[in-house]
Amino acid sequence: MDNKVSVWAQFAFGGKSLFKGLALTFSHLLKSRKSRSQISIQEEGYFDNQRGIATVQYPFESIPVPDNGRYKLHNEIEDCIVCDKCVKVCPVNCITIEPIRSPEEFGKTSDGTPKRIYAAKFDIDMGKCCFCGLCTTVCPTECLTMTKEYDFSTFDIPDHNFSFGNMTPQEIEEKKKAWDEHPKNKMAVAPGKSDPTDQASAAKPVFKPRIKPPTQP
Numbered sequence: 001m002d003n004k005v006s007v008w009a010q011f012a013f014g015g016k017s018l019f020k021g022l023a024l025t026f027s028h029l030l031k032s033r034k035s036r037s038q039i040s041i042q043e044e045g046y047f048d049n050q051r052g053i054a055t056v057q058y059p060f061e062s063i064p065v066p067d068n069g070r071y072k073l074h075n076e077i078e079d080c081i082v083c084d085k086c087v088k089v090c091p092v093n094c095i096t097i098e099p100i101r102s103p104e105e106f107g108k109t110s111d112g113t114p115k116r117i118y119a120a121k122f123d124i125d126m127g128k129c130c131f132c133g134l135c136t137t138v139c140p141t142e143c144l145t146m147t148k149e150y151d152f153s154t155f156d157i158p159d160h161n162f163s164f165g166n167m168t169p170q171e172i173e174e175k176k177k178a179w180d181e182h183p184k185n186k187m188a189v190a191p192g193k194s195d196p197t198d199q200a201s202a203a204k205p206v207f208k209p210r211i212k213p214p215t216q217p
């Protein structure tokens with residue numbers, strides 16, 4: 001049996017392949033006359049709208065980022081109670097807080113949490129941050145959030161240290177002096193005595209494990 005394909009059949013097959021390839025190239029050429037509309041991947045019909053030039057003319061155009069993305073941190077300092085939880089949880093120690101205690105409650109956050117500690121300093125060094133998001137999850141007042149801002153490049157690394165404290169040097173001195181001179185503070189620093197106003201360090205119950213003697217068989 002002769003399995004040879006005639007030269008004319010091969011010629012026809014080659015012509016058909018060439019036509020298909022060129023048709024695809026030409027269709028892309030037509031689509032590339034305009035840019036793709038920049039839509040979020042979460043939007044309906046995302047995959048049906050992938051026509052046109054994919055290159056984004058950044059910074060004039062930018063691709064929408066997801067709502068749950070992790071980018072630059074922001075602290076709404078008026079809602080911060082300076083609880084220090086974000087500092088403790090940060091794996092790379094990039095949050096620095098300088099607290100000043102207040103003898104009395106001096107305000108409330110937007111969710112009604114009392115404020116008793118001033119933030120003389122609240123710095124986040126985004127140059128060290130690994131964007132794990134842990135600090136935002138432990139924040140009790142949800143004042144620490146990750147924004148959608150991802151382009152905050154700078155020429156100098158120290159410029160990645162962002163300060164959120166809004167107290168003036170004069171206010172800081174006044175608040176420090178007020179706490180230093182307050183009787184509560186004097187009680188707290190009395191040698192050999194614990195701070196009776198500090199509920200967190202109030203006498204903790206001593207844990208004594210109850211060990212039962214082994215029963216005899």
Ligand code: SF4
Pocket residue numbers: 073089090091092093094095124128129130131132133134135136
């Ligand atoms: S995102 Fe992670 S690394 Fe960055 S400041 Fe928060 S806890 Fe620290």
Ligand code: SF4
Pocket residue numbers: 075079080081082083084085086087135138139140141142143144
């Ligand atoms: S965890 Fe939140 S409330 Fe506490 S110090 Fe950090 S930013 Fe402020």
